[in-house]
Amino acid sequence: MKKEKLFWLLTAALAAVAAFLPYAGNGFFAILSVPFTALGWVLRKLSLAGTVGNVVSIILYGLICGTPVWFWYRSKRRYEDLLLLLLPLILVVVLYYMVNPNLRHSMMQNHVGDAIYAASVWSTLMTWGVLKLLYSDEWGLDRNIYKGLRVFLLLCAASCVIDCFGSDIAQYLNLLKSQIQVMGVVNYDGMDIAFLALGFLVKAVEKGLAALVLYRGATLVAELERDPFGAACVETANGVSRMCRDSLTIICLSALFLNLAQILMTPLLRNISVSINIPVTGLAVCFAMLAVTKLLVKGKELKDDNDLFV
Amino acid sequence: MAIESHLDEVLRSRNMTSKELCKLVGITEANLSILRSGKAKGIRFHTINRICYYLQCDVGDILKFNGQLDEEEGEE
Numbered sequence: 314m315k316k317e318k319l320f321w322l323l324t325a326a327l328a329a330v331a332a333f334l335p336y337a338g339n340g341f342f343a344i345l346s347v348p349f350t351a352l353g354w355v356l357r358k359l360s361l362a363g364t365v366g367n368v369v370s371i372i373l374y375g376l377i378c379g380t381p382v383w384f385w386y387r388s389k390r391r392y393e394d395l396l397l398l399l400l401p402l403i404l405v406v407v408l409y410y411m412v413n414p415n416l417r418h419s420m421m422q423n424h425v426g427d428a429i430y431a432a433s434v435w436s437t438l439m440t441w442g443v444l445k446l447l448y449s450d451e452w453g454l455d456r457n458i459y460k461g462l463r464v465f466l467l468l469c470a471a472s473c474v475i476d477c478f479g480s481d482i483a484q485y486l487n488l489l490k491s492q493i494q495v496m497g498v499v500n501y502d503g504m505d506i507a508f509l510a511l512g513f514l515v516k517a518v519e520k521g522l523a524a525l526v527l528y529r530g531a532t533l534v535a536e537l538e539r540d541p542f543g544a545a546c547v548e549t550a551n552g553v554s555r556m557c558r559d560s561l562t563i564i565c566l567s568a569l570f571l572n573l574a575q576i577l578m579t580p581l582l583r584n585i586s587v588s589i590n591i592p593v594t595g596l597a598v599c600f601a602m603l604a605v606t607k608l609l610v611k612g613k614e615l616k617d618d619n620d621l622f623v
Numbered sequence: 624m625a626i627e628s629h630l631d632e633v634l635r636s637r638n639m640t641s642k643e644l645c646k647l648v649g650i651t652e653a654n655l656s657i658l659r660s661g662k663a664k665g666i667r668f669h670t671i672n673r674i675c676y677y678l679q680c681d682v683g684d685i686l687k688f689n690g691q692l693d694e695e696e697g698e699e
Contacts, residue, residue, distance in 0.1 A: 621664040623654050 320528070324471045331479025334424075340480030341472040343424070346431035352377065353411025360412065374412075378404040393444035400437050407434055459538040463531045470527035473594070477520035485513045504581045508574075512590070515571040519595035522560040529553045530602050533609075541609070542616045550606040557603040564595040624661040625691045631659060633678050633685055648673040 331340035334347070359370035378401045385397035407430045410417050417426055446457040489509060533553050536546040571590045634641060641659070645652050650670060657663045671682055678685075 618664065621657060621662060623650065623658045623663045623666045623670050 324474045328475045328479035331475045332483040340476040342428040343480055344475060345435055346427040349407060349411050349431045350427050353408060357412045374408060393441055393448060396437055396441040403433050403437055459534050463534045466527050466531040466534065470524040473520040473524035477517050481516065485509055504578060505583055508578050508582055511571060511574060515567045515590065518567050519564050519592040522564060523595045523598040526557055526560055526598055526602050529556055542613050547610060547613045550609040553602055554606040557599045561599045564592045568592045625689055625693045627687050627689055628658055628661055628685065629687055630685050633680055637678050644677060647677045
C-alpha cells in the first residue's frame, strides 16, 4: 500500500510540474526533457560567468558526457553495452544544443526541440536497458520480461496521468485565457467554457481510467512473477478484468455523451473547434488487459484440469 | 464415475502401501489419492504402465467399467 501511495504521489507531483512547463506536445515528454534543459541552463550560466566559470563548465560537460564510458568500463562489455559508448556522442550533441539553443535548426528551437533532443538520450538508455534485461545471463528470461513489463506499465500509467492532468490542463487553461483575451471580457461566453470543460472531463475520465487499469496490470504482473497459477494471481486477474469491463463501459458512454453534446452545442459555440472523440488509448489499454486476464484465468482452469490427470 | 478404481483392492492383495507404490511409480500421494477417490479425469499411459508393472496386474484389474455413462457426457 505504501509503494502504491508513493507511486501516485510522485506521479501527481510530476503532473503538477508538467502543468507549468512549456507545452512540448506531451506532458510526459516535457518532464523527460527537464534534466537536459536544466543541465543546459546550468552549463550556459557557468560558461557566461567568466574564465573560471567557463573552465568549470567545460570540465562538467566532459564529465557528464564521459560518464557512460565509465559505466561501460565497469560493465561486462557485452554487445548491448556498446550502446554505452554511443551515448557520450549523443550527449555531446544534445548538451551542446541545450547550452546553445540559438545554434539549433529553426524547427528545433522551441520546447518540442528540447523534447526531441532529450528523447534521443532516453531512447538510447531505454534500448540498452531492454537489451540488458533480455540477454542478461544472471536472471532467467521470464523474470526479466516480468520486471521490464512491470516498469513499462507503471511508466505508461504515469504518462497518462502526467499528460492529462499536467500538460493538458495547462493547455486547456491557456486556450481559455486566449479566448477571453481575444473576445474581451464583455464577450465572455459560458457555452465555450462549458464545452471546453466537458471535453477535458471526458479525456480525463479516459486517461484516468487507463492509468488505473495500467497500474493494476503492473500489480498483476508482480503476482504472475510470484506464482502464475496461484490463487492470488487469479484473484488479481479477476479484479483487473472487472475493472476493465467497468472502465470500457464508462469510457465509451462518456465519449458518446461528448460526441452527442457536440451536435447540440456546435450552433451555440463561438470560437471552439469541434472534433470527433474516439477514446483509442482507453479502449486499447482496457481491451488488451481484459484479453490477458481472461487468458490467465483460462490458464488456471486448464492447469486445475491438468492436475486431475494422474 | 463410470470408470471405477479398484486400486485399493489390488494394493491389499499385493501387500503394498500406497506410499510405496507412489515411490516406485514416481507420482505424488496426492495424485494417487485423486485416482483412488475417483476424481481423476484421466490417467497417462506412462503412469498406468508403471502401476501395472509394479503391481504385476492388468489395466482391467485396476480400472473397471460399471456400464454407466458419465453424467457430464449424458447431458450433452
